[in-house]
Amino acid sequence: MLFNSTLRRSFARVKTLQFTQVNTFLHMESPIAPSTTVTQLGETQADMVQQKNTDDYKIENKCASKDALNSVLSKVTVSTRQPKPAPPQLRREKQLQAAKKKTTPYIPGIVNLQVLGAGANGSPSAIYLFTDQARYLFNCGEGTQRLAHEHKTKLARLEHIFVTRNTWPVVGGFPGLALTVQDAGVKEMALHGPPHLDSILHSMKRFVVLKTLKVNTCDCTQSTDFEDAVMSVKYVPLYKQPLVTTSNATQMIDANNQMVVAYVCKLKPRPGALNLVKCVERGVPPGPLLGQLKNGFDVTLPDGTVVHSKDVSEPSETALSFVFLDIPTAEYLPALQAQADVFRNLQQDMENEVALVVHFTPAEILENNCYRDFMENFTPRTQHLYLNSPHNNFSGYVAAHRIQYQLNQLNTRTFPLLTEAK
Numbered sequence: 001m002l003f004n005s006t007l008r009r010s011f012a013r014v015k016t017l018q019f020t021q022v023n024t025f026l027h028m029e030s031p032i033a034p035s036t037t038v039t040q041l042g043e044t045q046a047d048m049v050q051q052k053n054t055d056d057y058k059i060e061n062k063c064a065s066k067d068a069l070n071s072v073l074s075k076v077t078v079s080t081r082q083p084k085p086a087p088p089q090l091r092r093e094k095q096l097q098a099a100k101k102k103t104t105p106y107i108p109g110i111v112n113l114q115v116l117g118a119g120a121n122g123s124p125s126a127i128y129l130f131t132d133q134a135r136y137l138f139n140c141g142e143g144t145q146r147l148a149h150e151h152k153t154k155l156a157r158l159e160h161i162f163v164t165r166n167t168w169p170v171v172g173g174f175p176g177l178a179l180t181v182q183d184a185g186v187k188e189m190a191l192h193g194p195p196h197l198d199s200i201l202h203s204m205k206r207f208v209v210l211k212t213l214k215v216n217t218c219d220c221t222q223s224t225d226f227e228d229a230v231m232s233v234k235y236v237p238l239y240k241q242p243l244v245t246t247s248n249a250t251q252m253i254d255a256n257n258q259m260v261v262a263y264v265c266k267l268k269p270r271p272g273a274l275n276l277v278k279c280v281e282r283g284v285p286p287g288p289l290l291g292q293l294k295n296g297f298d299v300t301l302p303d304g305t306v307v308h309s310k311d312v313s314e315p316s317e318t319a320l321s322f323v324f325l326d327i328p329t330a331e332y333l334p335a336l337q338a339q340a341d342v343f344r345n346l347q348q349d350m351e352n353e354v355a356l357v358v359h360f361t362p363a364e365i366l367e368n369n370c371y372r373d374f375m376e377n378f379t380p381r382t383q384h385l386y387l388n389s390p391h392n393n394f395s396g397y398v399a400a401h402r403i404q405y406q407l408n409q410l411n412t413r414t415f416p417l418l419t420e421a422k
Contacts, residue, residue, distance in 0.1 A: 107271065111129065123141075124142060136161075155184065158181055166193055175208045194261055221237055230267065238259065260328065271309060271313050289301075326361060353381070358385045366386065
């Protein structure tokens with residue numbers, strides 16, 4: 001009997017200890033007050049459990065539990081989450097904006113012209129013109145982005161694209177290139193060319209999502225000539241000669257839909273060397289004002305005197321020009337001959353020289369007598385670059401030639417080498 005009584009008493013104490021520990025962690029509607037200890041329980045546990053259902057005790061216990069919970073929460077220090085790092089695209093956008101702020105407009109000393117696509121079978125015809133502060137692309141056929149990536153040409157700062165026609169062979173590479181430029185952080189881009197370029201952009205919205213890139217279309221028939229700190233671009237629209245006589249309204253609609261644009265790019269003349277003797281005579285103090293005069297800008301002295309850059313500089317260098325021509329069919333030759341004065345006047349300007357003419361024109365039009373007569377408007381010093389020539393057999397895809405060469409080592413008959421320009 002003594003053993004059973006002791007066992008019951010020990011079992012009651014164990015149950016009391018477990019019940020007290022659970023209510024100490026929960027603090028919610030426990031029959032034991034939070035301040036109650038295990039030593040105060042003893043054998044009176046049964047009496048306290050019987051009082052659980054009384055309303056007064058439940059209300060008092062709830063208030064005590066809530067007060068205890070609030071006191072614990074007030075001592076808890078809530079750790080704030082660290083801010084997430086900026087995504088790569090946002091970082092690139094900030095880098096581009098910072099680079100633009102640091103770069104002040106000036107006339108560059110070196111202008112690079114790179115042929116991205118030579119117009120061979122399976123490759124586009126594209127020219128990439130760039131300086132240390134601006135990027136320009138002329139025509140963007142399908143495959144331009146691939147060629148730029150393969151030849152490690154960075155398009156991250158490309159902001160102006162000039163197209164000669166609004167047809168797929170000329171603008172087919174723009175959707176993919178726009179996505180690449182958007183991922184690089186470019187916020188705005190201008191697309192120059194014939195009318196109805198906005199309809200092409202509207203068609204692209206079904207399969208190309210441009211969330212952060214804004215594309216502005218510049219209609220060459222309504223917009224003025226383009227100009228920035230590097231060069232000025234003159235639009236020369238060429239309309240197709242109608243084959244049959246129709247009404248004036250029909251001719252106007254057909255002409256706008258089948259118009260091509262030639263571009264005359266004139267680089268800004270680089271100012272001559274700064275004459276320090278003349279600067280001292282006009283009272284120009286040493287400092288940033290000399291740099292502005294050297295870059296061709298007029299300055300105002302502290303006393304209000306205006307000093308012109310041309311008055312304290314040597315004669316400027318000869319400005320170079322580039323011409324981009326695209327005559328897809330013989331129906332455009334009459335319009336080209338009508339605009340011959342525009343190109344002839346470039347040669348008569350003593351401060352200007354046409355250094356290069358880029359021909360996007362097909363090979364069959366190059367052999368036309370009218371086209372050859374037009375070419376006589378340029379001097380013998382002018383160089384000519386033919387992108388759609390049948391002699392341009394190299395597509396520019398180096399990876400394709402490398403893989404074909406590896407296969408050729410296995411079987412020369414099954415995998416012949418690709419034809420390249422000699």
